[in-house]
Amino acid sequence: MARILAVDWDRHEARYALGTTSGGRVKVHVAASIPLVDVTEGGDEPHPDLAGSLAAAMSELKLGRTPVLVGVERSSIELLHFTLPPAKDNELPELVANQAMRESQLIGEQSVLDFLPIDDNPEAPRSVIAAALSPGELERIQRTCEAAELKPARVLLRPFASASLFVKTGAPAEEVYLLVNRFTDEADLSIVVDQRPVFFRTVRLPEGAGEEQATERLLAEIKRTLAAAPQTHLRGETVQCVYVLGGADDHQGLIDGIRDDLFLPASVFDPFEALGVRDERAPENPGRFAPVLGMLLDEATGSHAIDFLHPRKMPQPVNRGRIAVFAGGVLAALILGVAFNTWSTWSDIQSENKVLAKRAAELDKTMKKAAEQKKLIDAVREWKARDVIWLDELRDLSLRFPSTRDVVVSRMSLSPSQSGGGAINLEGLMRGPDILVKLENQVRDRYRRVQSKRVQERKLERDYTWLFETSLSVARRDADRDQSRYVSHLPEDQKPGTEPGTESETLADAGTPSPPAKVKKASQ
Template identity: 30%
Template sequence: MSKLLAVSWNPFSLRFVYGESGKNGVLRVIQSGERPTALPSASDDSTDASTAEDAAPAAASAETDPVACLVALVKELKASKARLLLCVNRAMVDSATFAVPPASDAELPAIVRNMALRQLPGMTEDSVIDFIAFPETDEGRRTVNAMALAEADQQLVQRLATESGCAQASVVVVTHSLSLFAPPPDEDDSSATLLISKGHQSAHMLVTHRQLPVMSRSLRLAPAMKGDEEAEYIAVEVSRTLLTAESVDGPDIEIGHVVVIGSELESSALVAALTDQLGIGVDRKSMRSLVEGEAGDASLSAYAPLVATLKLTAMGQPPPVDFLHPKRPPKATQKRNRILATVAAAAVLIGVGWYYVHMQFADATAENVVLKARLRELDELVKETRSKRNLAKVLAAWEKSRLNWLDELRDITIRTPSSPELVLQQFSGAASGSGYTVSFRGISQSPDVIRKMEEQLRDSWHAPKTPGIREIKDGKKSLWSFQTTMPLKSRSKDKYTSHRTAEPSEVAAAASVKAASKTTSKALTKGPAPKTAKAPTGSSKSIKATASGGQR
C-alpha cells in the first residue's frame, strides 16, 4: 500500500486529500481539508502605522506563495514518503490545439514542441511543454493539444515539488481527472461528455471524447453568489463556452451526456439550471463511488478533482499531462543519429509545414464561403418568420388564458339556488391578474340560504367568499344583505355544468302534487260534491302553487 497526497491551491488557501492505494486500485481517504496559505503575523495587534505598512507587502507575498504551507502540511501528515500530486488550476495553463504532420509516437514530442513554441505566446526554449495526442482521423490527420505553464508558474511548481520533501511528485491539470466520471465510451456514440464540478468560489468543467480531455475551463465565482444565482451563472458560462469552442476535428462540439459531480444537496440547483440552459438530461455522480470507507470532507464536490486524481493514480493510469514528466523523444544513442534526426525533422517540417499551412488556408477559405452563405439564408429566414412567430406567441398566450363567459354564466346560473328566499340584485365580472373574478350582491331571508349558495358554487374552479352579512329590518321580519366575490379559473368546455340536477326537496314536492291530483280525480268520479266540500279544491290550488314555486 502506497501513500498519495493530492494538492490544489489558490492565492488564499491550499486544499488537500491524503489517502492510500490498495490492490485493484482501491482508494482510502486518510485525511482531507484546507489550510490558509497566509498565516497570522505576531505583529497584527500592533498599532504602529509604519509596522502595519511594512507588514502589508509581506502578507500579500505570503498569500501568493503556498510553498511554506505545503511544507508544513507534509510535516503535519508525515507524508514525506507519499507521492505528491500537484493539481494546477486550468487558468494557469496555456494551451493550443493544432494538427501535426504524420509521424510516429517517438517523433511526435519533438514535432509538437517545435510547433508549440510558435503557437503558444511567451514560450521559450526552457519552457516545459506537454501534450495530448488524439487518435488519427480517417483522412490521416492527427491533432494534438499542447499545454505549458508560464515561467513564473513553472518556477512555483518546481519549488513546490522540490521543497515539499516528498519522494515523488507530478504536476497535473486539475480538470483532467474529472474524465473518470464520464460514462464508458460507446462505439456507436460519437458525442462528447460534459463534466462539471463545483467547489468553493470556483467551478471546473471538462469536455471529454472517448475518455480523452478535449476542452476544459475553470470558473471563478464571486463570494456573494449563492444557491440559484450561482447555479444560473455557471450554467450560462458553460453554455457560452460550448458555443464559442470547437472540437479537435474542427466542427462544433456535440454534447451527448452531461454529468454534475457532487451530492444531491450540493448539485440539485446546478442540475436544474443546466437542464434548462442546455435542454438535455443531466446526470449526477458522487465521489463516494471512488472511495472505500468514510471520505469525510472529501465527499464534498469541491474535492472531486483531487479524489479523482488519487483514484487514477491508484489504478495505475498515467495522467494525460504531467509538467514534471512531459513526453520526450527517446534519447539518441549516437551523436550522428541525433544530427541525422535533426536534419530529417527540419526537412520534414519545412516541406510538410508549407503544405499543411497551404491546405489549412484553403480549407478555411472554402469553409468561410459556405458558412457565410448559410448565415445569409438563416438571417433571411429569421426576418421572414419574425412576425408569424410573434403572432403565434400572442395567440397561444390568449388561447391558454381566455375564459368562455357564456358557458361560465350558464354554469353559475344553474348552480345558484332557485329560491324565493334569495334575490340577486347585481352581478359583474372582470379579469384579475392571471385569472378572472366575478362579484354579486343581493338579499336573503336567512343566512343559511347564503351558506347553501356558497356550498353549491364552490368547486375546483370557483372559490366564493362572502366577507360579511348585514341584517336589514323589514317590520317584524329580517332580511340579510350580502356581497360575494368569487375568483374563477379557466377550464375546458366539458367541465362546465350543462343542466340542473333536481334536489331531494323538489322531488318530494313533485310527488306530493302527483298524489293530490290522484285524490281529486277519484272524488270527482263519485258524483257532484256538496257545497261544504270546497276545501279540497282550495287545498289543491295551494299545493300546486307551492310545487310551482319549488320548481321555478
C-alpha cells in the same frame, strides 16, 4: 502497496488525498481540505499562506518519503489545440514544440511543454492538445512544496485528472458530454469526446455571492462553453449530457437549471462513491476532490495525460561516437591478430572481405534511414499540396458577401479536409430568406459548394429577423492556374491580366444552384 499523496489548491483552500495503490486500484485513507490562512509581511497586504497552511496539515500525516502528486489549475498554464501533419508518436515532440512556439508568444524554449494526442493514426493528420507551464510558475510550485516539506514526483493538470477519474469509473454511455466541477469561486468545464477530453475552460464565479447568483453565473458560463467549443474538436457532434461532480444532494439548483434552460439531461457524479469510499469517510463538497482522486487513480494505472515534470520528449539519439570507437577497436584488434598469426595472402583477402561486408551493412542502414526520411518529407509535401490559401479565400468571400445592412455573421469556423480543400461554416442573422438566396448565388462557383443547413425566423426581433447556418465546401486552387479566379467576379476593367472569356467560363463553372434551405418559422 505504495503510499501516494495527491494535493491541489486554489485561492481559498488546499485539498489533499492520501491513499495506497496496488494492481491498478486505489484505496483512499484520508481526504480533507485545508483553509488557507492570511498572513501579513512587512506591511504588505494580507495574502494566503499556502506553504504554511500545507506544512501544518502535512505534519500530522507523517509522510516521510511519500511521493507527492501536485495538480495545477487551468488558469496557470497555456493550453493550445492544433493539427499536425501525419507523423509517428516519436516524431510528435519536435513537431509540437515548433508549432506551439509559432502559435503562442508566451511559449519559449525554456517553457515546460507536454502534450496529449487526441487521435492515434500516424497515417492521418494528428490532432494535439498542448499544455505549457512557464519556468517561473514551475519554480513557484516547487518552492511552495519545499517550504511544506513536500517533494513533487509529478506536476499534473487538474482538469485532466478530473476527466480521467470520470472516464475510468463513471462508464458513461454518451459519446460527447460536459463535466462541471465547482470549487470555491471557480469551476472547471471539460468537454469529453469518445472518452477523451478535448476542450477545457476554468471560469471565475462572483466572490462572496449567494448560491442563487453563483448558479446563474455558472449556467451562463456553461452556455458559453457549449457555444465556444470548436466543431472540429467535437467531430461534428453536440454535447449530449452534462455531469456535475459532487455529492448526491449537491448542486440541485444547477442540475434543474441545466435541464430547464439547456434542455439537456444532467446528473450528479460522486467521486468518492466511484472509488468505493463510504459516505461517513467522505469530506464535505466531494466534487472538489475529483482532481486529487483522479491523480491517485492515474498513478495506479500509470496513465497520466499531462506531466510537467516528465513531459514527452524525442528519443535520445544513439551515441554513434562510442559505437565508432568500439567498432574501430574491434577492427584494429582483428587486423592485428590476423597480421600476427599469418602473413598469407588468403588471410589478407579474408580481412578485406570482412571490412567490405561491414561497410555494405552500414550503407544498407543508411539507405533505409534515408528512405524513411524521404517518406516523411513526401507525406508533408502531399499534405501541404492539399492545403487551402485561407487569406485569399476570406478576401474573396468578403467581396462576394452581401452588405452588413442585410447580413451579420456571428460565428465562422474554417477547417481543412483530409482529402484536400476545406470547409467554412457560417452562423449569423439576416433580414429575410431572400438575402440567403442572394448570398448563395454570389458565393457559389466551381470551387465552392454552398449548402444552408438551417433558416429560422426570429419573431421577437425587428431588424435581423432570420437566423441561418450555411456551410461551404472549398476546393484547393492550383497556384499557377487558378489563383486569378479569386477576382473572376470583378468587372472586366478591374481584373489584373484577365483574358477574354474568363467571366463567362467562371459563371458556367458555377453549375446549377442547389435548392434553397428549408425555412422554419419559430419563436426565438
